Amino acid sequence: MKPAIIVDYNRAKGAVDLSDQMAEYQTPLRKTLKWYKKIAFDLILNVAMVNALVLYKTVTNKHIAIVDLRKEILKSFLAKSSTSEAPLERTIRKKHVLQKKEGPSLKVRRMCVLCYKNNVSIFGRALARNKTKKVPTFCDTCIDKPFLCVECFTNVHV
Ligand SMILES: [Zn+2]
Ligand SMILES: [Zn+2]
Structure with a gap:
């Protein structure tokens, strides 16, 4: 007979733990960063990545390693930036x-x-x-x- 709020908390905490766990497998963060920068970068790099991974799996129903997804996302960023640098040549x-x-x-x-x-x-x-x-x-x-x-x-x- 747990109060609902505890159940909700545990459920949410479970998701956060999973997020941490998934992010831990592979992190680009350097050990020397200041802790607050780490948190900021962690939000951008790891939490966003885990969210993207969950979305990717939900939408495509396919499995992809987080490191591969990270590479794919980087590739698409690089492709976009090179297009904007030389739009004329490309057209x-x-x-x-x-x-x-x-x-x-x-x-x-x-x-x-x-x-x-x-x-x-x-x-x-x-x-x-x-x-x-x-x-x-x-x-x-x-x-x-x-x-x-x-x-x-x-x-x-x-
Ligand atoms: Zn000719
Ligand atoms: Zn021509």
Whole structure:
């Protein structure tokens, strides 16, 4: 016949003990930190991690070691921060795709505009036309949808 408050306390304490126990298996805290910093970091690093772990298990119904979950979370943080540092480069790389002229106009081939430019500078305008290979590939994302060989496409887009 325990009073309800004791039952509740024990139940809650049990959860806290479990949290401590789970966090204890693996902690990134250094032994030299001041105790109040330890508490702050413990809240951020360990309690939050244990909460995340419990959520992860509840939602996915899968088991994951706390150290692995920590790594996964760190990875996602790192991925996000590198995206925000170079957003332009990433959008260019993502958006521009070399496409092939296909369908009824199957035989559409044109000079790679960059090879042509390059050949003009080497051989002059009169000869460049014969020297330049014709390709079926073009960049659909560039404003003037230029025909490009794979090599030149890669050079200007990556
Ligand atoms: Zn080219
Ligand atoms: Zn492009």
